[in-house]
Amino acid sequence: MNHDMTDEEKRLLAYDLAARLPFDVKCQFTLEYGDNGHKEGVYLATITTFDGQNWLEVEYNDTSGASGKPWMRDWSCTLDDIKPYLRPMESMTEEEAAEFDELSSKLFEHESPEKIWGQVVDWMNAHYLDFRGLIPMGLAIAVTENNNPYK
Numbered sequence: 418m419n420h421d422m423t424d425e426e427k428r429l430l431a432y433d434l435a436a437r438l439p440f441d442v443k444c445q446f447t448l449e450y451g452d453n454g455h456k457e458g459v460y461l462a463t464i465t466t467f468d469g470q471n472w473l474e475v476e477y478n479d480t481s482g483a484s485g486k487p488w489m490r491d492w493s494c495t496l497d498d499i500k501p502y503l504r505p506m507e508s509m510t511e512e513e514a515a516e517f518d519e520l521s522s523k524l525f526e527h528e529s530p531e532k533i534w535g536q537v538v539d540w541m542n543a544h545y546l547d548f549r550g551l552i553p554m555g556l557a558i559a560v561t562e563n564n565n566p567y568k
Contacts, residue, residue, distance in 0.1 A: 430556050435469045437542045443566040444499040471495050503547035503557040
């Protein structure tokens with residue numbers, strides 16, 4: 418579970434997740450109590466719905482059934498129950514860095530830079546890059562070579 422988040426941290430995480438929702442952001446989901454066959458535990462989940470403020474719905478693979486085989490479950494939770502998996506900015510590959518440079522260089526050449534800003538932000542969200550610094554704040558989990566739920 419996340420540390421006790423301040424209102425500012427919740428707002429920042431909410432802004433970030435709302436923009437990432439179309440990109441099937443993965444998260445660590447902590448289920449503290451179970452009911453209706455759900456078992457307490459920490460799961461890898463996909464955020465499916467978010468109200469933009471605090472309430473989310475996630476899907477996760479549950480292996481607690483009698484068969485032991487994973488099956489998709491859904492659960493409603495709050496921002497306190499999840500930590501998204503994001504990539505540190507320095508994890509950009511050379512190819513991604515070149516693509517980012519090409520896109521962002523258009524900011525200074527284009528007659529409507531606000532359109533390009535939107536494309537830059539969408540590109541970073543689609544690549545799960547932590548451009549808001551959520552990882553060092555403890556609000557997100559760094560994707561690594563050995564811990565990459567997006568592969």
